[in-house]
Amino acid sequence: MTRKISQPPINPGTRPTEQRDFWTGGVLTIVGLLVLIAGLRHLTGVETLDGSSAWETQLVKAFSTGGLRYAEATAAVLPTLPDNPADAVATLDRARKSSTERPHAIGRVRVDLGASTPCPT
Amino acid sequence: MNGQSDDKSSGVGLSGLGTKPLSRIRPWFQAAFLAVWLAPVGRWLHGIPGCVFHCYSCPLSSFACPVGVAANYAALWPAAHEVPYILIGVILITGAVGGSLVCGWACPFGFLQDFLSKINRRKLQIPSWTGHLRYVMLIGLVLALPLFFGARGVPFEEQPVSVCRLCPAGALESGLPHSLQSIAQGGPWLMGWQKIVLLTVFLGAAVVIHRPWCRLLCPLGGLLALFNRFSLFHLRFRAEKCVECNLCRSRCSMGVKVDQQLNAPNCIRCLECVKCGAIEAAFALPAEKQDSYTSAQKP
Numbered sequence: 266m267t268r269k270i271s272q273p274p275i276n277p278g279t280r281p282t283e284q285r286d287f288w289t290g291g292v293l294t295i296v297g298l299l300v301l302i303a304g305l306r307h308l309t310g311v312e313t314l315d316g317s318s319a320w321e322t323q324l325v326k327a328f329s330t331g332g333l334r335y336a337e338a339t340a341a342v343l344p345t346l347p348d349n350p351a352d353a354v355a356t357l358d359r360a361r362k363s364s365t366e367r368p369h370a371i372g373r374v375r376v377d378l379g380a381s382t383p384c385p386t
Numbered sequence: 387m388n389g390q391s392d393d394k395s396s397g398v399g400l401s402g403l404g405t406k407p408l409s410r411i412r413p414w415f416q417a418a419f420l421a422v423w424l425a426p427v428g429r430w431l432h433g434i435p436g437c438v439f440h441c442y443s444c445p446l447s448s449f450a451c452p453v454g455v456a457a458n459y460a461a462l463w464p465a466a467h468e469v470p471y472i473l474i475g476v477i478l479i480t481g482a483v484g485g486s487l488v489c490g491w492a493c494p495f496g497f498l499q500d501f502l503s504k505i506n507r508r509k510l511q512i513p514s515w516t517g518h519l520r521y522v523m524l525i526g527l528v529l530a531l532p533l534f535f536g537a538r539g540v541p542f543e544e545q546p547v548s549v550c551r552l553c554p555a556g557a558l559e560s561g562l563p564h565s566l567q568s569i570a571q572g573g574p575w576l577m578g579w580q581k582i583v584l585l586t587v588f589l590g591a592a593v594v595i596h597r598p599w600c601r602l603l604c605p606l607g608g609l610l611a612l613f614n615r616f617s618l619f620h621l622r623f624r625a626e627k628c629v630e631c632n633l634c635r636s637r638c639s640m641g642v643k644v645d646q647q648l649n650a651p652n653c654i655r656c657l658e659c660v661k662c663g664a665i666e667a668a669f670a671l672p673a674e675k676q677d678s679y680t681s682a683q684k685p
Contacts, residue, residue: 287670290618293482301475311466321472322433325450328458328542329432329442335465335541374465383443383564384454384543384550 332380443560461532461542481613490656502592520608554588
């Protein structure tokens with residue numbers, strides 16, 4: 266149900282002209298089509314659990330099925346300790362300090378193709 | 387639908403649309419599209435982002451939610467520098483062909499808001515500048531925040547704040563059915579109270595504001611609306627037919643000053659304004675470019 270709303274009078278002469286060109290939309294459509302086809306044929310750099318590369322469609326599906334598996338980053342390798350015990354203690358202190366300052370990293374991500382858990386968010 | 391327009395402007399005028407009661411046809415189109423987004427037979431399409439706002443965790447969803455996919459890619463970027471080619475392709479095609487046409491005719495969440503707005507309550511008018519919040523959502527909540535947490539090693543599903551955690555569509559289409567399913571199987575209620583509050587606020591807002599999510603917060607609608615200026619499908623103004631009746635403005639539920647600016651970023655292309663006759667839906671074709679207004683002014 267519409268209701269007339271009182272408005273100032275319309276003056277068509279003050280309207281901006283609406284020029285519409287085919288080629289902007291047309292070219293973008295073609296570009297979108299090409300990008301879409303490329304995406305459907307795109308093998309991502311993310312591996313599946315069995316070691317093969319995941320297709321982009323498999324990666325997208327993993328988002329909604331809880332199919333991303335994260336491996337924690339490996340701990341820092343202990344540095345080579347000098348013979349002098351005092352220097353060794355200082356080296357260990359520096360290594361421990363740098364590992365606590367480094368945030369917990371996701372590490373490697375893999376796709377579980379068999380996941381079917383709805384996204385918990 | 388009519389064929390050629392008579393002023394030789396580029397494109398095909400769809401002037402026949404102006405004589406049909408679009409307010410009666412559009413809900414049928416929206417309901418028909420529900421069969422596309424909610425088709426359980428299409429679960430294998432979950433690997434492809436859709437072009438409308440619909441939660442991919444909905445038990446019946448066919449395509450993946452493009453907003454959720456974008457946020458997941460942003461969260462994943464620090465660990466795996468992957469580019470969402472399919473998502474970009476879908477957005478480009480949808481926007482370049484129709485702009486925000488899918489918002490007005492295909493989006494299930496928009497359909498729900500249209501349905502709720504039919505409840506007879508006085509509707510609040512909100513200023514058009516609030517539409518810019520959609521871009522804050524898009525850049526901040528969909529892209530930057532997941533990237534921020536992802537860089538700190540937090541997987542998207544575990545991020546404390548995310549677009550999916552705040553999404554009313556997710557609450558309605560996923561949280562609610564999964565919680566009911568869990569209860570039916572003797573399990574606990576799954577949806578948190580925060581989402582229940584969000585959903586309640588949204589449903590209440592949809593009664594007193596027409597399409598509050600679309601007008602204020604939808605990042606997908608905001609992105610598609612940017613294509614309105616050059617999409618193939620567009621609206622055009624026939625100055626010679628304008629009788630200054632203000633019907634176009636009164637029929638627009640999105641607050642667009644249709645007489646001043648067609649193809650605005652906050653237009654959902656519901657085509658209700660086409661009823662006035664001076665506004666015409668058109669589809670650009672490769673033809674000689676000619677301004678529709680100046681051509682109408684020529685003797």
